Amino acid sequence: MATAFKWLGMTLGAVLLLAVLAVGVIYGASEYQLRRYADVPAVAIAVPAGAAAIAQGRHIAVTRGCFGCHGRDLDGKVFFEDRWMGRLVAANLTLKVQRYTNAQVARILRYGVRPDGTAVIGMPSATFHFLDDQDLGNLIAFLRSVPKADHPLPATHLRIMGRLEILRHPWRIAAHEIRGLGPPMHPGVPAATAAYGDYLAHTVCTECHGPDLDGEGGFTPNLTIAKAYSLTDFTRLMRSGMALGGRDPGLMGEVARSRFSHFDDKEIAAIYAYLQTRHSP
Numbered sequence: 001m002a003t004a005f006k007w008l009g010m011t012l013g014a015v016l017l018l019a020v021l022a023v024g025v026i027y028g029a030s031e032y033q034l035r036r037y038a039d040v041p042a043v044a045i046a047v048p049a050g051a052a053a054i055a056q057g058r059h060i061a062v063t064r065g066c067f068g069c070h071g072r073d074l075d076g077k078v079f080f081e082d083r084w085m086g087r088l089v090a091a092n093l094t095l096k097v098q099r100y101t102n103a104q105v106a107r108i109l110r111y112g113v114r115p116d117g118t119a120v121i122g123m124p125s126a127t128f129h130f131l132d133d134q135d136l137g138n139l140i141a142f143l144r145s146v147p148k149a150d151h152p153l154p155a156t157h158l159r160i161m162g163r164l165e166i167l168r169h170p171w172r173i174a175a176h177e178i179r180g181l182g183p184p185m186h187p188g189v190p191a192a193t194a195a196y197g198d199y200l201a202h203t204v205c206t207e208c209h210g211p212d213l214d215g216e217g218g219f220t221p222n223l224t225i226a227k228a229y230s231l232t233d234f235t236r237l238m239r240s241g242m243a244l245g246g247r248d249p250g251l252m253g254e255v256a257r258s259r260f261s262h263f264d265d266k267e268i269a270a271i272y273a274y275l276q277t278r279h280s281p
Helices: 002-035 051-063 066-070 093-099 102-111 133-145 160-168 174-178 194-202 223-228 231-240 251-258 265-275
Strands: 077-082 086-090
Touching: 002 160, 051 066, 051 133, 066 077, 066 251, 086 160, 093 133, 102 133, 102 174, 194 265, 223 265, 231 251, 231 265
Parallel strands: none
Antiparallel strands: 077 086
C-alpha cells in the first residue's frame, strides 16, 4: 500500500510539474507575440490646432467608435472580462494621450504598438491604420482637447485561455495583422463618389467585416450584400439601423444608431457608391 501511494504521489507530482511547465511555455510564447514590435516605425504626424480640426477629429472619433469602447467621456472602462480569457480594459484616453508624444499616439493608432514596442490588445488599429495623415492628425487634436478625468481602472490582464488564443490566432493582435496590410489610404476629394467611399469603408467597416470587407468567419457578411439595397434603403440602415424588410440586424443596428447615424448624406452616399462597385465572391 505504501508503495502504491508513493507511485501515486510521484505521478501527481510529475503531472503538476508538466502543467507548470506548460503554463510557463504558454506565458512566454504569448509574451513574445505581444512584445516583438519594437521595429515598427514612429509616425511623424502634424497635429493641427483650431476648432475646425478638433470638430473633424471628433467626427472621426464618433464614427470610428472611440466612445463605444472608451466610454462617453473617453475616460475608459472594462469592456470584456472572463475568468479564463482575462480582462480587456479600454484606457482612459483623457490621461493616456497626455503622456505620449503625437508620434507615439499616432503609432498606437496606426500600427497598434505602444512606445515600449508592445502590442495593444483589443483595439482595432487595423482600421485606424488606413486613415490618412490629415484625419489622423485631426483625431489626435480632438483627443488632446478632451478634459482630463480621474477614473481609476484595473489593468488589462490575459489569463491562460486568452494567451492560448493569441498563440492559436496571432493575427487577432492588430499589430500582427497590420503587417500584412497596405499603406494608409488617401481619401481624395470628399464627395459622394466611389473613390471617397472606398476610403470611408476601409476606415470604418473593416473593424467588423475584415480588411477585405468580405466578412469575418460567419460573424459578419461580405459587404457585397449592400448591392441588394437602394440608396434610400441603405441610408435608412445607416441612420436607424433598420435592414431591408424592417429587419433588426443586431450588432449592425446598434453600431449604425450610435456611430453611422453621424455620417452626413455625402458620406453615406459615398460608401454606398463604393459598395456597389464590389464583386460577389
